Amino acid sequence: MIKAGIVGGTGYTGVELLRLLAQHPEVELAAITSRKEAGMPVAEMFPSLRGRVSLAFTTPEEAPLKSCDVVFFATPNGIAMQQTRELLEAGVKVIDLAADFRIKDVAEWSKWYGMEHACPELVAEAVYGLPEINRAAIKQARLIANPGCYPTAVQLGFLPLVEAGVIDTSGLVADCKSGVSGAGRKAETHILYAEATDSFKAYAVAGHRHLPEIRQGLARMAGHDVGLTFVPHLTPMIRGIHATLYGKLKKDVDLQALYEKRYAGEYFVDVMPPKSHPETRSVRAINTCRIAVHRPQGGDTVVVLSVIDNLVKGAAGQAVQNMNLLFDLPEQMGLTQIAVSP
Structure with a gap:
């Protein structure tokens, strides 16, 4: 044990x-x-x-x-x-x-x-604990830096595009929404029920602490620095992150096939069928990132939808996933729960 x-x-x-x-x-x-x-x-x-x-x-x-x-x-x-x-x-x-x-x-x-x-x-x-990228290094580590919640959703969403070199990395956009639990278990006015319910707002537009972490991760994938605009929003829900990601394609590519191939065999990343719109409630209390990729009107803009539970794949679940790798256990051990619905 x-x-x-x-x-x-x-x-x-x-x-x-x-x-x-x-x-x-x-x-x-x-x-x-x-x-x-x-x-x-x-x-x-x-x-x-x-x-x-x-x-x-x-x-x-x-x-x-x-x-x-x-x-x-x-x-x-x-x-x-x-x-x-x-x-x-x-x-x-x-x-x-x-x-x-x-x-x-x-x-x-x-x-x-x-x-x-x-x-x-x-x-x-320290090894950055995003298993879908650093699995081999995690297994050999003694110190793991567990990724942030926004960085997990954004990096997994952009990963296939950036690795394949099919997207212009000079002007990436991450438009992200999080539930109030992302602010932590503390008494602050902006997350009081009467303040956060029936409202929706952006915050930290000038710069959020997760921005350098996301840029660092994307730069590693690309092999060079990237340009990223990251805007987080607070939504009136308890759990969940929804990241809507935008970029310009540099070449024609079968996006669905690209994502399915990259995440084939990844237990905790679910590439959804074409035209899907993943919901945060579909990942509530589980360690899964659900992703859908779109190309509106067949143009050169790609839109990726990435959803996770900020407390699980965005925090504690991913930490347990990393622990499993550290101790040579099946990666999904203890993490096979079904999402809570409704």
């Missing part, structure tokens, strides 16, 4: 990790930390886990993290980098669901996240 610890178990990503790991046949939950809730039984805070998780929250100092096989950080940005070096030295594998190790340019990371990096030497070692 894999002994797993979670640092930061009280947020939406943390409880999603608990839900998935509690039903994983090869995982034993060894520690769940929370400074504020230390001593409280997990099932008292999250009754959905009654009968499945018997642990209580502990402080990070008291938790037996160094005796774990893997530790997940479901914490705010800037926390994992403070503790990762010590865990790696103890032989523990680390999967960070925050952004501490995603961006290879440390100066660029500091600009977007407003702090100095505590262990820049580990950034170069």
Whole structure:
């Protein structure tokens, strides 16, 4: 059994990790930390886990993290980098669901996240945990930078086009919408029920923290820098991301065949039939990205629709997928749930 610890178990990503790991046949939950809730039984805070998780929250100092096989950080940005070096030295594998190790340019990371990096030497070692691109490297890693939710939906949507070199990468557009759980489990005015319900708005148009992460990933696929306009929106739903992606084709290509070939054998990417319009509810609570590709009026514009659950394929589910790869388990183990509908 894999002994797993979670640092930061009280947020939406943390409880999603608990839900998935509690039903994983090869995982034993060894520690769940929370400074504020230390001593409280997990099932008292999250009754959905009654009968499945018997642990209580502990402080990070008291938790037996160094005796774990893997530790997940479901914490705010800037926390994992403070503790990762010590865990790696103890032989523990680390999967960070925050952004501490995603961006290879440390100066660029500091600009977007407003702090100095505590262990820049580990950034170069960290493997970006998007399995559909980095599967071989993930299997050999000891430190995984789990991708962000928007970057997962956008990169998987653009990947076949950029890899094949059939799209003009100087003017890509990612028009994305997210449910309110993407803002985290906290009290902020803009995500209050009365503020977010029956409304729809764009935000961070001047620049979102996920922009450099997406650009970095697309540049790796293309072999050169790319031009990207990324505009996120807040929608009045709890879970889900819908990314509508636009680009100009450089050559005529059978788009459906391109996507089906690229994602053949990828358990967690579903290329839908021609003319499909995937909905966020079709991926609710599962680790799947559903994609549809369109060429309106047969012109040179390609439109890709990519949907994921921001808490699963966009966070906790992808982290479990990475854990499976790290420990040479079937990639889909513990992640074969059917989407919740309605």
